[in-house]
Amino acid sequence: TQLLEQSPQFLSIQEGENLTVYCNSSSVFSSLQWYRQEPGEGPVLLVTVVTGGEVKKLKRLTFQFGDARKDSSLHITAAQPGDTGLYLCAGDDNAGNMLTFGGGTRLMVKP
């Protein structure tokens, strides 16, 4: 069974601060996806990283896939209250049959 550990579980910061969320595993994934989930809704894809060492940017969000494709990080610069939500990482098994989710990081950005 592939496991993904996310840290921290909870993060409360002030508007304008930077933060990093980590997603770690002992397993290798063919790709890793980051989702954001709002209350009462399903996860919505933010980004997919595929290549070891890959870095992708989405406005103030920077995603990195580890060289060994076992871990990933999400860095948010100058966080805003609109960034508040649950951030989930999910690893794709090599057959594409199953996406394994991490436990999530609940972010609150206070104005």
Next chain:
Amino acid sequence: EPEVTQTPSHQVTQMGQEVILRCVPISNHLYFYWYRQILGQKVEFLVSFYNNEISEKSEIFDDQFSVERPDGSNFTLKIRSTKLEDSAMYFCASRGQAYNSPLHFGNGTRLTVT
């Protein structure tokens, strides 16, 4: 933009009753999934479905669960005899055929077993 739709949004049922959760995946997608999320816990994989058969299932997906694609558009999850611990949000997802294509999730069905 096409989306995955799920019905009902909320289902309340008594313990021991059968429930069917319905999903309409994105029309040109070929892979279909059910996940569940117990309140405050992580999103858990239940089952994946491709080419009219189950391709992977988790330990959670025991004999009381079944999936079906009865026609060209619907994808259903049946729970035969619900238990209190089945109370959760159930999410349907679909993906296209391209390698590493992302999952598109519906907004879920909240199942409450009393």
